[in-house]
Amino acid sequence: MLPPGATVVPIIGMSDQTNVTNLSGDKKAWPVYITIGNLPSARRNSPGSMAVFLLALLPVPSKLSKSSKADQCQRKINPDTLQDVFELIIPPLQDVAHVAIPIDCADGKVRLCFPILSAWIADHMENVALHGLKTNACPKCEVLTNELGTNARSYRARDYARYQRHKPENQTSGAETDDEHVMNLGIGQNIFHGLDWVSVSDLYKPDLLHTIYLTLFKHMMDWIEAFLKKHR
Numbered sequence: 001m002l003p004p005g006a007t008v009v010p011i012i013g014m015s016d017q018t019n020v021t022n023l024s025g026d027k028k029a030w031p032v033y034i035t036i037g038n039l040p041s042a043r044r045n046s047p048g049s050m051a052v053f054l055l056a057l058l059p060v061p062s063k064l065s066k067s068s069k070a071d072q073c074q075r076k077i078n079p080d081t082l083q084d085v086f087e088l089i090i091p092p093l094q095d096v097a098h099v100a101i102p103i104d105c106a107d108g109k110v111r112l113c114f115p116i117l118s119a120w121i122a123d124h125m126e127n128v129a130l131h132g133l134k135t136n137a138c139p140k141c142e143v144l145t146n147e148l149g150t151n152a153r154s155y156r157a158r159d160y161a162r163y164q165r166h167k168p169e170n171q172t173s174g175a176e177t178d179d180e181h182v183m184n185l186g187i188g189q190n191i192f193h194g195l196d197w198v199s200v201s202d203l204y205k206p207d208l209l210h211t212i213y214l215t216l217f218k219h220m221m222d223w224i225e226a227f228l229k230k231h232r
Helices: 068-099 124-131 160-173 178-183 208-231
Strands: 007-015 028-036 053-058 101-104 110-122 204-206
Touching: 053 068, 068 110, 068 124, 110 124, 204 208
Parallel strands: 007 110, 110 204
Antiparallel strands: 007 028, 028 053, 101 110
């Protein structure tokens, strides 16, 4: 456990796949940014404040030929590649979460702080890739696929430690158990598994741009188009 009175600095990770060019195929970059959670939003959102740092560029493997064998190979390469890269990114955060580091605070004092990953902002497709889930799964809870968005009843939070114990034996055989099917587990592993002081199921935070603004705008435009076609 953390020592009593420990100063905890919440670390926020952000990622977003971005098209690099449309001139030479489907080249993409997957930048990962990092910031701290106790900054005023006005400062964090100011481009000149240097409040958000580029931590890494995740590789996006190029697509293979369209065949069942190539597709199966691609599905295995992608999560393995992510896992290898995050094994280089995560350990430094894990180390400072245990020993603490001196940080200059806004009041002029220097305090020993424990930086701990507390949130990860990304769109849905990136979150399911990072958490090792299928695309029709919720990263926070074990809601059934046919009840997504219905708020029909409450579901328990995802226990990624249990998934980690459950998964390796099934991945070697290639078979999917009924339990794994219900939990909507994908091929890859959760790249945040094993981080101390981190509740993995609470890391998921919606990307306002993709989840709220663009989605609501698209929904409104679809509704307006349907309304105009019906009443023109």
